[in-house]
Amino acid sequence: MAAQTIPAQPFQQQLLGWYAHNHRPMPWRDTQNPYSIWLAEIMLQQTTVAAVIPYYRRFLAAFPTVQTLAAAPIEQILHLWAGLGYYRRAHLLHKCAQTIAGKHHGHFPSTEAELLQLPGLGPYTAAVIAATAFNQPATVVDGNVERVITRLYTINAPLPKSKPLIRQKAALLSPLQPTTYNLQPRLYANAIMELGATICTPQNPKCLLCPVQQFCAAHAAGNPAAYPVKAAKKALPQRSATAYAITDSSGNLYLRQRPATGLLASLWELPHTGNWEAHQPPAIPLTQQTPAGEITHTFTHFKLTLNLIRATTPHTLPAANAFAPSNLPPLSTLMKKALTRAFTP
DNA sequence: AACTCGGGGTC
DNA sequence: GACCCAGAGTT
Numbered sequence: 001m002a003a004q005t006i007p008a009q010p011f012q013q014q015l016l017g018w019y020a021h022n023h024r025p026m027p028w029r030d031t032q033n034p035y036s037i038w039l040a041e042i043m044l045q046q047t048t049v050a051a052v053i054p055y056y057r058r059f060l061a062a063f064p065t066v067q068t069l070a071a072a073p074i075e076q077i078l079h080l081w082a083g084l085g086y087y088r089r090a091h092l093l094h095k096c097a098q099t100i101a102g103k104h105h106g107h108f109p110s111t112e113a114e115l116l117q118l119p120g121l122g123p124y125t126a127a128v129i130a131a132t133a134f135n136q137p138a139t140v141v142d143g144n145v146e147r148v149i150t151r152l153y154t155i156n157a158p159l160p161k162s163k164p165l166i167r168q169k170a171a172l173l174s175p176l177q178p179t180t181y182n183l184q185p186r187l188y189a190n191a192i193m194e195l196g197a198t199i200c201t202p203q204n205p206k207c208l209l210c211p212v213q214q215f216c217a218a219h220a221a222g223n224p225a226a227y228p229v230k231a232a233k234k235a236l237p238q239r240s241a242t243a244y245a246i247t248d249s250s251g252n253l254y255l256r257q258r259p260a261t262g263l264l265a266s267l268w269e270l271p272h273t274g275n276w277e278a279h280q281p282p283a284i285p286l287t288q289q290t291p292a293g294e295i296t297h298t299f300t301h302f303k304l305t306l307n308l309i310r311a312t313t314p315h316t317l318p319a320a321n322a323f324a325p326s327n328l329p330p331l332s333t334l335m336k337k338a339l340t341r342a343f344t345p
Numbered sequence: 346a347a348c349t350c351g352g353g354g355t356c
Numbered sequence: 357g358a359c360c361c362a363g364a365g366t367t
Contacts, residue, residue, distance in 0.1 A: 040362090041362070043362095044361085044362045044363090045361090045362075045363045045364070046350090046351085046352095046360090046361055046362090046363055046364090047351085047352080047353090047361065047362085047363095048352095048353070048354065048360085048361050048362090049361090049362075050353085050354075051352075051353060051354085051361085052362090083351090083352075084351080084352080085350080085351030085352045085353085086350055086351055086352090086363085086364090087350080087351080088349095088350065088364080088365075089350095089363095089364085092364080092365090120364070120365090121364085122363060122364045122365080123363085123364090124362070124363060124364090125362090125363075125364085128362070140362085142361090142362045142363075143360075143361060143362070143363085144361090144362065145362085160346085160347095161346095189362095190362095193362055194362095196362085197361090197362075201355095202355090202356095202359070202360060202361090203355080203356060203359085203360095204356085230359095262349085262350085263349080263350070263351090264350090264351080265350090297351095297352090298351090298352090299349095299350080299351065299352090300349070300350055300351065300352095301348075301349065301350075332351075332352090333351070333352060333353090334351085334352090
């Protein structure tokens with residue numbers, strides 16, 4: 001079958017006409033402030049809009065400017081990020097804020113190439129900030145766009161090998177050249193992602209409501225949900241561990257901080273042993289140990305079963321590891337689940 | 346090119 | 357359960 005050609009301007013006008021009347025409100029769409037848009041886009045990496053909104057509001061309230069974020073202690077940033085996942089983003093967020101506040105004198109660069117140099121900004125984030133904060137022509141490719149493009153052109157090669165071809169096709173439809181009408185890159189970027197998120201969905205796409213259905217090869221073929229084709233993924237290994245919820249006579253809980261890199265970087269946790277990680281339990285005498293159930297948790301690349309033991313110690317916990325229940329340090333969702341389970345009768 | 350890195354919504 | 361999410365950094 002000959003590769004189909006989609007006329008860019010009719011496609012763009014159909015898409016933007018639809019977007020003008022159908023987009024969802026999002027707090028970061030009410031502004032063109034690069035700081036606000038950057039903050040939202042870092043949070044949105046592999047994270048749903050609904051999950052991001054409350055975190056975004058709390059961050060903007062705590063850190064209204066890039067300077068305030070740059071000057072904040074990393075502990076405060078981790079506290080506000082806890083629960084959102086992919087904690088490396090929190091460290092890179094801080095690093096990027098300090099780069100902007102210092103090297104860039106408090107102002108975000110406005111070109112895609114300069115943005116790409118900043119910590120935590122890859123091809124997607126650099127393009128979307130250039131397009132939405134600075135209204136610069138840029139080809140924005142996220143998971144939504146990959147789905148829309150592979151359907152429009154029935155791209156049968158599997159991801160990720162097909163990424164270069166997807167980008168090439170996406171660029172053909174993006175506002176990279178001047179148009180005979182005023183096509184704003186800011187609106188186009190939001191519109192094609194909104195189409196993917198609400199119409200061109202992974203399952204049961206709403207082709208009946210699609211403003212660009214007439215251009216779509218997958219719709220014509222009757223199998224839009226078959227796209228994008230992806231490489232097969234392997235089964236997740238199973239790991240397990242036993243975690244100890246140790247309290248002393250004053251009710252303080254023993255927690256320790258994880259390393260600054262790797263899984264759940266810099267967050268705090270219950271001490272644990274087992275084949276999850278090569279850790280030792282703390283050398284603390286325990287006067288009472290009570291089995292307290294187990295929880296399971298699925299990470300991106302393994303499944304974890306965590307057996308829980310509730311225990312007490314006659315000693316006073318080391319000050320660096322002792323936390324009152326009302327004043328806990330940053331904890332992952334896994335460890336919050338573990339604590340809830342350990343202390344629920 | 347393959348692997349690492351969370352947690353939650355959807356079906 | 358499987359899939360996906362406004363992906364980036366490391367090896």
